[in-house]
Amino acid sequence: MPQPKHDLASLFNAASDLAGRTFAELAAQQGLRVPNDLRRDKGWVGQLLEGALGASAGSQALQDFPDLGVELKTIPLDANGKPLETTFVCTTPLIDIAGLNWESSNVRNKLQCVLWIPIDGRREIPLHQRTVGTAFLWQPSAAEEAQLRADWQEHMDKIALGQVEQITAHQGEVLQLRPKAANSRVLTDAIGPHGELIQTLPRGFYLKTQFTGQIIRTVFNI
DNA sequence: TCGTGATCATTC
DNA sequence: GAATGATCACGA
Numbered sequence: 001m002p003q004p005k006h007d008l009a010s011l012f013n014a015a016s017d018l019a020g021r022t023f024a025e026l027a028a029q030q031g032l033r034v035p036n037d038l039r040r041d042k043g044w045v046g047q048l049l050e051g052a053l054g055a056s057a058g059s060q061a062l063q064d065f066p067d068l069g070v071e072l073k074t075i076p077l078d079a080n081g082k083p084l085e086t087t088f089v090c091t092t093p094l095i096d097i098a099g100l101n102w103e104s105s106n107v108r109n110k111l112q113c114v115l116w117i118p119i120d121g122r123r124e125i126p127l128h129q130r131t132v133g134t135a136f137l138w139q140p141s142a143a144e145e146a147q148l149r150a151d152w153q154e155h156m157d158k159i160a161l162g163q164v165e166q167i168t169a170h171q172g173e174v175l176q177l178r179p180k181a182a183n184s185r186v187l188t189d190a191i192g193p194h195g196e197l198i199q200t201l202p203r204g205f206y207l208k209t210q211f212t213g214q215i216i217r218t219v220f221n222i
Numbered sequence: 223t224c225g226t227g228a229t230c231a232t233t234c
Numbered sequence: 235g236a237a238t239g240a241t242c243a244c245g246a
Contacts, residue, residue, distance in 0.1 A: 038228080038229055038230080039229080039230065041227095041228095041229090042227075042228045042229040042230075043226075043227030043228045043229085044227080044228085045227085045228080045229095046226090046227040046228060047226090047227055047228090050226095050227075057226080058225095058226070059224085059225050059226035059227080060225075060226075061224090061225060061226080062226095064226095074227090074228085076228090076229080084229085085228075085229060085230095086228095087228090088226090088227080088228060090225080090226090091224075091225060091226090121229090180225085181224095182223095186223085186224095188223080188224080202223095202224080202225095204225095
């Protein structure tokens with residue numbers, strides 16, 4: 001285990017030092033074995049980096065480094081530096097949402113300061129050979145936050161109106177709503193069309209790849 | 223069961 | 235090829 005990070009600079013330095021390291025190296029340091037692929041270990045790389053940097057929040061609904069107000073996100077890139085996957089932000093509240101607003105939302109809290117760590121997502125490269133990229137800190141610009149806020153508000157309005165089952169991943173410019181569950185049979189409470197309680201699939205907020213791709217391009221001057 | 227870490231795999 | 239809806243693992 002690394003030293004707990006007490007300030008942003010040492011966290012960022014530690015993350016920067018991971019650039020170029022292979023997943024095999026980082027796994028060995030933590031006594032982990034590298035799976036052959038990610039089919040049954042989808043979160044493995046994310047947890048590998050959490051371990052390497054001493055993230056503490058576990059599965060709580062908190063930022064990864066609550067003391068620093070920093071969220072850690074790995075983002076898999078292809079050979080051209082484009083994101084291969086959307087980025088999960090947090091689960092979506094579906095009930096007791098009357099008083100929620102953007103300022104106090106979990107989405108805003110998580111995205112206020114993100115330590116992005118690009119990783120090699122190319123499936124044709126054996127997992128143990130893939131490497132960590134150059135970490136960077138990001139805070140949404142005013143324009144980016146406005147986009148996030150507008151999408152969040154639109155989704156939450158539909159949920160409040162009992163229209164959660166009408167929301168598809170096509171909606172939202174930068175922030176989409178998609179299932180987030182063990183499988184499609186999982187159910188949770190939500191508001192129905194007439195204000196009653198219904199059972200529906202749990203949802204999560206995800207950043208679209210176009211949005212994260214733009215962040216990557218800006219940071220690396222591509 | 224929920225929230226965390228996400229990617230898979232089929233469809234578009 | 236990109237994107238959506240489905241899925242996998244684990245800890246509390």
